[in-house]
Amino acid sequence: xxxxxxxxxxxxxxxxxxxxxxxxxxxxxxxxxxxxxxxxxxxxxxxxxxxxxxxxxxxxxxxxxxxxxxxxxxxxxxxxxxxxxxxxxxxxxxxxxxxxxxxxxxxxxxxxxxxxxx
Amino acid sequence: xxxxxxxxxxxxxxxxxxxxxxxxxxxxxxxxxxxxxxxxxxxxxxxxxxxxxxxxxxxxxxxxxxxxxxxxxxxxxxxxxxxxxxxxxxxxxxxxxxxxxxxxxxxxxxxxxxxxxx
DNA sequence: AAAAACTTCTACACGACGTAGAAATAAGTT
DNA sequence: AACTTATTTCTACGTCGTGTAGAAGTTTTT
Numbered sequence: 436x437x438x439x440x441x442x443x444x445x446x447x448x449x450x451x452x453x454x455x456x457x458x459x460x461x462x463x464x465x466x467x468x469x470x471x472x473x474x475x476x477x478x479x480x481x482x483x484x485x486x487x488x489x490x491x492x493x494x495x496x497x498x499x500x501x502x503x504x505x506x507x508x509x510x511x512x513x514x515x516x517x518x519x520x521x522x523x524x525x526x527x528x529x530x531x532x533x534x535x536x537x538x539x540x541x542x543x544x545x546x547x548x549x550x551x552x553x
Numbered sequence: 554x555x556x557x558x559x560x561x562x563x564x565x566x567x568x569x570x571x572x573x574x575x576x577x578x579x580x581x582x583x584x585x586x587x588x589x590x591x592x593x594x595x596x597x598x599x600x601x602x603x604x605x606x607x608x609x610x611x612x613x614x615x616x617x618x619x620x621x622x623x624x625x626x627x628x629x630x631x632x633x634x635x636x637x638x639x640x641x642x643x644x645x646x647x648x649x650x651x652x653x654x655x656x657x658x659x660x661x662x663x664x665x666x667x668x669x670x671x
Numbered sequence: 672a673a674a675a676a677c678t679t680c681t682a683c684a685c686g687a688c689g690t691a692g693a694a695a696t697a698a699g700t701t
Numbered sequence: 702a703a704c705t706t707a708t709t710t711c712t713a714c715g716t717c718g719t720g721t722a723g724a725a726g727t728t729t730t731t
Contacts, residue, residue, distance in 0.1 A: 443688075510644060510651050511651055517635045517648070524628065531667060
């Protein structure tokens with residue numbers, strides 16, 4: 436599966452949190468606001484292109500400048516990651532047992548509710 | 554969190570599956586059996602040392618040669634990974650909802666059972 | 672003490688990622 | 702249409718993690 440570098444992750448955080456379609460220039464600004472030094476526009480474009488190739492973001496080429504947005508919500512992405520981990524296990528039940536064994540009581544309750552279809 | 558390269562992962566698979574304490578020479582043999590070309594003993598030692606630094610394996614220095622073993626079971630490791638993913642989420646419930654929404658019916662049943670403390 | 676076995680140190684190539692200038696292309700102006 | 706400006710794509714380089722292993726150092730055996 437694809438992994439994310441620090442800058443790539445920062446970009447995804449912005450796209451996931453914001454939810455809107457953003458241009459590379461928008462992202463450049465948000466990244467600068469979020470602390471790090473102001474990156475060159477080409478840098479942001481490069482990262483976005485890499486994220487596009489990895490399937491994390493989609494690009495609308497009809498807009499000028501191009502706008503980018505997350506291909507999946509952060510929650511979907513994380514759930515997917517969890518399934519990915521689980522999918523690599525030979526003894527899935529053992530993994531699940533450990534997993535639920537470590538959740539807090541309220542979270543266990545949440546899980547029960549979610550599983551009861553209510 | 555620490556990530557694993559291909560060779561590192563192969564070594565962990567062996568240690569996890571085998572469960573025994575193995576020397577670098579043992580591992581050299583197992584790796585060779587498992588397909589890849591026969592690695593130099595120092596290569597195996599280097600990888601084991603790196604895995605030790607990452608906390609994935611522990612080493613018994615009293616044995617000669619040193620023997621290595623997984624610091625945590627594969628299941629524990631994977632459950633830990635899942636928690637790690639979940640821990641990074643702001644809306645944990647949303648992630649869990651997606652997660653359980655995608656499990657198979659039998660696995661959902663398994664989860665219910667595990668959560669009911671039975 | 673010398674040899675053999677084992678461990679640690681050092682090193683290098685390669686791919687991923689952060690970073691961005693140069694080159695190419697498209698859009699807007701005069 | 703020619704020129705200027707905005708935008709995108711191409712190319713590149715440094716760094717870090719990882720696969721790989723020889724050289725050097727240490728411990729054990731003979």
